[in-house]
Amino acid sequence: MESLEKKEWLNELYDYYGALLTDKQQAYFEYYYREDYSLQEIADVFHVTRNAVYDHLKKAEDHLVFYETHLKLKEKNKKREELYHILEDKIDAKWIDALRKLDE
Numbered sequence: 001m002e003s004l005e006k007k008e009w010l011n012e013l014y015d016y017y018g019a020l021l022t023d024k025q026q027a028y029f030e031y032y033y034r035e036d037y038s039l040q041e042i043a044d045v046f047h048v049t050r051n052a053v054y055d056h057l058k059k060a061e062d063h064l065v066f067y068e069t070h071l072k073l074k075e076k077n078k079k080r081e082e083l084y085h086i087l088e089d090k091i092d093a094k095w096i097d098a099l100r101k102l103d104e
Contacts, residue, residue, distance in 0.1 A: 007033055013064040016073045025060040028053055 031037040043050045068074055088096050
C-alpha cells in the first residue's frame with residue numbers, strides 16, 4: 001500500500017506535468033491515483049494485464065519525478081508562494097494580487 005503522502009505528491013506533480021505523459025499513462029494515472037481504481041480494475045477497463053497497468057504507472061511516476069528533478073516547477077511555485085506571503089506583510093496587497101494574476 002502506498003503512503004498518502006506519496007499519492008498527494010504524485011498528484012501535485014501530475015498537475016504540473018501530466019500533459020507530458022502519453023494518453024495511456026494519463027488514463028491509467030487518473031484511474032489509479034484520482035479515481036482510486038485497483039490495478040486489476042484498470043486492467044479490466046482497458047483489456048490488458050494487471051502487469052501492463054503497473055508498468056505504465058511506474059513509467060508515468062518515473063517521468064513525473066524526472067520532469068520535476070529537471071524543471072522544478074513545483075519547487076519554484078512553492079518558493080514563489082512563500083515570497084508572496086512575505087511580501088504581503090511588507091507592501092500593499094493590491095500589488096501581490098497583480099503578481100498572482102500574472103501566474104494564472
